[in-house]
Amino acid sequence: MTDKLAQLSDLGVSIWLDDVSRKRLNSGNLAELVRDKHVVGVTSNPTIFAKALSDASDYDEQVRELAARDASLDAAVKEITTTDIRNACDLFRDLYSSTGGVDGRVSIEVDPRLAHETDKTVAEALDLWKTVDRPNLLVKIPATEAGIPAITRTLAEGVSVNVTLIFSVERYRAVMGAYLDGLEQAKANGHDLAGIHSVASFFVSRVDSEVDKRLEKIGTDEAKALRGKAAVANARLAYAAFQETFSGERWAKLAEAGAHAQRPLWASTGVKNPDYSPTLYVDELVVADTVNTMPENTLDAVAEHSDLRGDTVTGTAGQAQQVFDDLTAVGIDIDDVFITLENEGVEKFEKSWEELLDSVKDQLSAAGS
Template structure:
């Protein structure tokens, strides 16, 4: 069943699971995915934690302990989430060592309410790094305008970063520049840059969801013919930007000192439109030195149904640009699409974080009463 997943790994795509919970950790489910399905990393986000806390009894013991010592809601959420992440880091430690510290990575996101506050984002990123205290952690920082300097400053302190909520190639270029600046500063600060790692999480399916909605509203045959094409084209252009940036003299100087390039990570790869193949955002984004982080349903679909054709990205930037030219021709304002998606992304994570806080608050109160 896992031949496709093995093949995907052989083609240079690191398979990460886009989910973590105490149930997965305690039941052996996550260990099984590492053993049987070539999963070599995990990502989390506020929505994932909100779901994990809302429908599982696995946290009851820790909730009672936190309630017993009068922990605040914010402190409880931090302790609960960092405990899961620390345990996941320990589970992936063998993968981390075997991969030369490239994979075996586990991500935790800064409080999404800080997405537009550079100083507080940096402070929280450094605090999460110290609290989890595992070398295979990645701290997730959103690629908002205020997040960009936070990325540089966090890396400059020797902390590995997962940059999240990237939608446009323009913003991605700014992210890569922030990353390289961070590595340069880390080197100047005396950190071992060979141990500094980063991924850039480029969101995929949400681009099609927003663009397709606008194409349907336009309603012409030309517009309808472009449905389901924007997301992959966007990612292909992103990879071309990655190749360009990490072949510059500026980067080569750092690479000669042992620096690791920031890998593109394809995020939001679960297909939201049932008309599309469930493996669309995996099959069409196969290229070496990338990560694809998938929900388990997508992982299973790839194992069972994927039709891998080798590298489907390199050299296709011209075709991808033609898709964007066609989108503009039918009236799609792609810049507005990206602004909308970034704003919605931050808002969704803020809402999930609030749901998480409310869920834990209710559980703490129930534990005190019980």
């Protein structure tokens, strides 16, 4: 049987797992995925941590120790989450070294409650970088309006960044601009650009979920025919923007100084609509110099029956733009779609963070009683 995950890797797509937990680390499961499923990185988010803390007893010992020294709730959450991330970084350290820092990456997100506060986001990002203290860390900063300058300021301090919650190509261009600004400032600050890496997490499936819902409401045959097309088209337009930005004169100067291109990362690639192929957002977004971060069920689906046909992105920008022209023609307000998705994305992560806080609070209370 063809090793489809190896094939995907050979096509230039780095496979990262969109999940981390102490159970995965302690059981050896994550190490197995690295060995057997070509996983070369890991991403996390508040939802992933909230689930990990509520599902397993693996944190009990650390929670008891935190309760014994009367740690505050925020300090406890930080210590628990950064412990997992640090251990994951150690697991991926050899991969990090063997790929020159391109892969072997582990991401942790700033507190989502700071998504609209630039100064606090920067402070938290720098604090997470120092606390985890591993060169293969990526600090996740959301691509909100307040997040854009935070990205630049964090990079300027030599910190590697995973920009998250990107939905529109317009915002993605601002993210890439912030990256270039950050590199230029980092160079001026005396940092070695070769040591700074970044990915831009472009969310995929949520775009179809929102657009499809609106197409159903419109209800015409023309509208229904466009279901399931917006997300892939959006990502393909993003890749065209990536190629444009990282082939210009401004980028060339930074590349000469040792800088790395900020790779597009396809996030939210688990299919939400059961009518669609479970590997839709993998098969249709195969192109070199990208990352696809997948939940484990998507990873398994790709291994079993992915329809890999080589590069499915390069040269598709014209077709992708036609999809958006058609969506506008049937009455979809694309700008409103992206605003809605960004607001919902921040709110979902805030809710998950509150759930995480509640879970740790209850566990600390139980351990201290």
